[in-house]
Amino acid sequence: MSPATPPVAEIQGLAISIAGREIVTRVDLEIAAGEGVGLVGESGSGKSVTCRSLIGLLGFIGATITAGQVRIAGQDMTSASQRQWQPLRGRAVSLVPQASLAGLDPLIRVGAQLREVIRRYDRGADTAARSMELLDQVHMPRPQRVLRAYPHELSGGMRQRAMIALAIAGRPAMLIADEATTALDATIQRSILQLLDGLRAELGMALLLVSHDLAVIRSATDRVAVMYAGSIVERAASRELFIHPRHPYTAALTAADPALVPRGKRLRSLLGDPPQPGAWPDGCRFAPRCAYRQPRCEQSLPPLAADDGGHAVACVRAGEISL
C-alpha cells in the first residue's frame, strides 16, 4: 500500500439501512491496488450489501447509506448518482454475481453478449480477437463453440467463466466476486476460485472475494475481514488470521472448517443462530453465542481496534483470552 496511489476502494464507518433497519454498521475496509481481500461471514451478516455499496447497487435493493463514506479510486461515491457511477463500473470496479442462469440473457448467444460488452468499453475494438482473448483468460474450454452457444447450452462452471469474462472485459482495477461460486459443484468451485486468484496476478487487479470456503480465502487473499451481524469483528493478514484468530467468532469459524482443523482433531460447531438483521443486541453482537461472554460485553458494540501489525479485532476481551 503505497501512499502515492489511493486505494482502489475504501469504506469508512459505513452504515447501511434497508427500510429503516440498519443491516450494516460501522464497516471499515480498504482495498489497495492488486490486493486480494477476503470477506467471510454467515448469510445475513452484511457481506453482499457491503459489496453492493462498492459498485453503487444499493438502490436496486432499496438500501441506503446512513453513515460513513465509500471511495472508489479516491473519489467519494457515498451519495453518487447512477450517472456518476456509470464511468466507474466495469473499469474501476466490476462484479461477478452468484453463479446462475440469470446473469446471461438466455436468448442471446454468448459471443454476442461478449461483443456488446467489449464494444461498450472500446468502440473500435477488434471484438473477435478480444472475445477469444477474454475466453482464454478465463480458461474457457472450446472457446469457439462457446461463442456460438446459448447460455443454456453451457454447464454451470462454463457460464460462470463467461460471467467472469464479461466482468473483466473493461480491465477493472478491482473485481468483486460476491459468492461467485456458491451455486456450483464443489470441484468447479475450487477451479473458479483458482481462476479468480490467477486473474488477479495476471491482470494486476484487486480482488474482493466473498466466500464460505475459508481454505480458499486463506490461499487466495492477502487480507481477510470477518463479518458478523452487520459489522466487521476481525481483520488481519490471511496467514495470520486463521492460525491466530483473536475474536471468538473467528476462532469458532476456523474450528468448524475441516480444511483448517488438523487431521484427527474434532470439528466443533457453533451453537445458536445469529441475531436477526436490524434487531441487533446492544453490546457485542456475538455475545449471546460467545463462550467467553462477560457482563461488560453486553454494554456497547466493541470498536475494531488494530495493533501495530494491522491485526484488528472488535472484542473487549481480545487481550486477555487465548483462543
Added chain:
Amino acid sequence: MTLATPAASPRTGRALRARRRSSPRLARLPGWLVLVAAAVPVLIVILGFVLPSITGYSPTAFVAQPLQPPSLAHLFGTDQFGRDILVRCFVASHIDYLVAVVGVGVASVVGSIIGVAVASTRIRGVDWAVMRIVDAVIAFPFIVLALAFVVVFGQGASFLGLPQGMPALFAAFLLVGWAYYARLARSQAVSLRSRDFVTAAHLMGYSNTRIALRHVMPIVMATTMAYAVGDAILTVALTASLSFLGAGIGPPAPEWGQMMFDGRGLLQIAWWMTLFPALMLVISGLCLAVVADHAIRRLEDRA
C-alpha cells in the same frame, strides 16, 4: 495455472439436463408425432384449396339430393340443401384457421406489447390502471364478452371480402384476448426485471426502452407465443361455438360451428352433418395441442 477439473462440455451438459427431465409423468413427445401434427393442418388447408376442383363441387352450391348419407360420390354425405359436406369441411378450415391465426396473433402481439410496456414504464400509476382494466376484461366469461362485441359490431358487417361476421369476430377476439396476454406478459416482464442480466443492462446505462425491446420482449414473446399456439385451439372451438350460438360467421360461408349448428336438429336422420365438422375441429385441436406442447417444452429447455 492449470485446471484440476475441466468443465463439462455443452454436450454432456445437455445430456445431464435431459436425464433429469425424464422423471415427469408425461414423457417427451416423439419427433415424428410433432412433425405429423404440424403437417396435418397444412394438409387440411391445401385440401381445402384443391378439393372443390377435384370433386367438381362448390362448397356453396347445391350439388345433389339433400341429406344423403356418406357414399363414394359424397364421402361425407350431403347437408339439408344438398351441399357436399366433404368439400365444405375442408374449405371451412380456411375460415376457422384464419380466425384463429389473426384473432390470436393480433391479440397476443398487442397484449404482449402492452404487458411489457406497463411492466417497464416508470410512469406512476400506468401499470396499476392498465392491470385493473385487464382484471375487468378477464372477469367476464370470454364467450359472453365476445358475443356482446359481435352483437355491437353487427354480424352483417363485412369488408375486404371477408365472410360476413368475420370482422366482428376479429374485433371481439382482439378486444377480449389482449387482456390475457397483457397479464401473462406483465408477470413475465416483472420477474425478468430482477434478473442479473437485466440489472447489468441497466448498469450499462441502457434506456428502459432498449432493455424492454432487446432483453425483455424476446423472452416474453417466446412465452406468449407458446401460449398463443395453445390458445389458437380454443379460438377455433370458440369460433365454432359462436357460430353455433348464431353470432359467428354468417351463412352461406362454410364454417365448422355453423355446419354443426345446422346438423343438430337432424342428428337422428343425418348424423354425418354434425360428425364430420366436429371431427375436423377435434383433429385440428389435437394437432395444435401437440405443436403447442412441443413449443413449450423447447422453451423450458432454455429457461
